[in-house]
Structures are given as structure tokens and as C-alpha cells.
Amino acid sequence: MxxxxxxxxxxxxxxxxxxxxxxxxxxxxxxxxxxxxxxxxxxxxxxxxxxxxxxxxxxxxxxxxxxxxxxxxxxxxxxxxxxxxxxxxxxxxxxxxxxxxxxxxxxMNDTLKVDKLVLNVITTSEFDSDIIANTIDVKVGQGSSVRLRGSVRNYEATVNTKGILSALELKADSAFVTVGTGAIAKIFAKEFIEANVRPAGNLTYSGEPKQKNIKTSVGSTVREE
Structure with a gap:
């Protein structure tokens, strides 16, 4: 026993x-x-x-x-x-x-401080971060989600089919964004926004940018917050 x-x-x-x-x-x-x-x-x-x-x-x-x-x-x-x-x-x-x-x-458990960040989030993945940077190059792949906060001089983002970019709390001077079919992008820019919103894409922006160049497609939605 x-x-x-x-x-x-x-x-x-x-x-x-x-x-x-x-x-x-x-x-x-x-x-x-x-x-x-x-x-x-x-x-x-x-x-x-x-x-x-x-x-x-x-x-x-x-x-x-x-x-x-x-x-x-x-x-x-x-x-x-x-x-x-x-x-x-x-x-x-x-x-x-x-x-x-x-x-x-x-x-990121603390604020990422960097001159330039390259960020690639694909295939139903997630990324969450506070960032202080000069430039950011971000790609959000199909079904993936990226949440960004902090400050940046300018950034370029591509949000592919059904991807989500949540960046209203990322205070930027300029933002250049492509929003794919069925994708969602929420961004902030106080100087300039350039965006291409494809069919069924959804763009929300804030910051009262001084200049903006936003192209839309059939079924796309653009809203200022």
C-alpha cells in the first residue's frame, strides 16, 4: 500500500x-x-x-x-x-x-520608444502597444487586430480584409492609410490624412486635420469623430 x-x-x-x-x-x-x-x-x-x-x-x-x-x-x-x-x-x-x-x-508591457518601427501583424493575430516614434510602418493582415497608443510624427498603415487598426489614441501629425475590403481603421492626425477606403471598408478619424485626401469606394464608410 x-x-x-x-x-x-x-x-x-x-x-x-x-x-x-x-x-x-x-x-x-x-x-x-x-x-x-x-x-x-x-x-x-x-x-x-x-x-x-x-x-x-x-x-x-x-x-x-x-x-x-x-x-x-x-x-x-x-x-x-x-x-x-x-x-x-x-x-x-x-x-x-x-x-x-x-x-x-x-x-508591450511598457512604452516602446523608437525612431522607426516596422510592424507586421497577419493571420488572425493581435498586437497591443504604447509607442513613441518618429515613423511607423504597419501592416494589419486578414482578420488581425492592432491597437496603438502614444505619439508619432507620421505613419503608414495598410489594413487588409477584415483587419482592425485601433489608433485613435496614437497622436500623429500625418497618417497615410489604406483600408481594405471589410476592414476597419480608426486613426488620429492633426496635420494631414491621406486614405484609400475600399469597398465595405470603414474609416474613422479624429484630430481635425488641416488637410485631408480621402478616396472612397462603393459601400465604404468614412466618419469624423
Whole structure:
């Protein structure tokens, strides 16, 4: 009986270890991040590059973190469980390019301060951030969502089919936006707005821009807030 209890207790401990485990990794320098798969990634500035991985229902070894060139790639192994839950907390020194794909979620835990940011969020993924920048180049892919706050001199955004850009709280001087079919863009600009709103696209803007050049299509909607 005692032997049976010992074995059972050992199995339970093993199950808990697999169910939730944590690992910290030091990383070489990177200034780009590429996230792919159903992973939640939280990013903040630090003194050195490192990552803390928290995994449920899978082992941390099933989560791939590797720096190729100057790009940190974060993804799940191909044979990982679909119901697996993984969170990665990343610290960086410099960051200028973020790519999010395949149902990933990325959030900045503090304000990202950068001269120029390239942001690419595709295939039903999400990105959320406070930003202070001179320029931003953002692409929102099909079914994806991007939420931006902060300030920028000017930015260019392409919002593809059924994508959502929520940037009314991103205070910009100028904004250049393409809103695809069925897509939604909410933007702020106080000097100039140039927009192309395609069929069934929806554009909301604020900031009382001094100049605007907005092209519309059949079934598109443009509204000033």
C-alpha cells in the first residue's frame, strides 16, 4: 500500500511538472522579434536580452526561441498540442521590427520608444502597444487586430480584409492609410490624412486635420469623430 501511494504521488508530481513549468533563458542581441503560433508574448525594455517561458500542458522545450541574425524567433514545435498554453516574457535593449503571425498575441508591457518601427501583424493575430516614434510602418493582415497608443510624427498603415487598426489614441501629425475590403481603421492626425477606403471598408478619424485626401469606394464608410 505504501509503495502504491509513493508511486501515485510521484505520478502526480510528474503531471504537475508537465502541466505548468517555467524556464528562464539568456539570449544574444536582437532588434527584431518574430512570433508565430498560439503563443502570448509580453515585451519590455531591459538591461540585457532574456526570456522567461511559462508553459501549460506542454514542456518548455516545445517552445522554440532562437536568434537568427538579429531576429528573435518564437514559435511552437510543429507537433505541439493544440490546446497547449504558452506565455513568453521577453526583455530587449533595442527593438525596431515586430512580426506577429498565425494567431499569436503580442503586447508591450511598457512604452516602446523608437525612431522607426516596422510592424507586421497577419493571420488572425493581435498586437497591443504604447509607442513613441518618429515613423511607423504597419501592416494589419486578414482578420488581425492592432491597437496603438502614444505619439508619432507620421505613419503608414495598410489594413487588409477584415483587419482592425485601433489608433485613435496614437497622436500623429500625418497618417497615410489604406483600408481594405471589410476592414476597419480608426486613426488620429492633426496635420494631414491621406486614405484609400475600399469597398465595405470603414474609416474613422479624429484630430481635425488641416488637410485631408480621402478616396472612397462603393459601400465604404468614412466618419469624423
Amino acid at each position: 505504501k509503495r502504491l501511494l509513493t508511486i501515485t504521488f510521484g505520478i502526480l508530481l510528474s503531471g504537475l511538472a508537465v502541466a505548468q513549468n517555467v524556464e528562464q533563458r539568456e539570449l544574444p542581441f536582437f532588434d527584431k522579434i518574430r512570433v508565430s503560433g498560439e503563443i502570448k508574448v509580453f515585451i519590455e525594455k531591459g538591461d540585457k536580452e532574456m526570456a522567461t517561458i511559462k508553459a501549460n500542458e506542454i514542456l518548455v522545450s516545445d517552445i522554440i526561441l532562437e536568434v537568427v541574425g538579429k531576429t528573435l524567433e518564437i514559435k511552437l514545435k510543429k507537433d505541439s498540442k493544440k490546446q497547449a498554453k504558452a506565455e513568453v516574457f521577453v526583455k530587449y535593449r533595442e527593438l525596431r521590427d515586430v512580426s506577429v503571425a498565425a494567431a499569436a498575441y503580442v503586447s
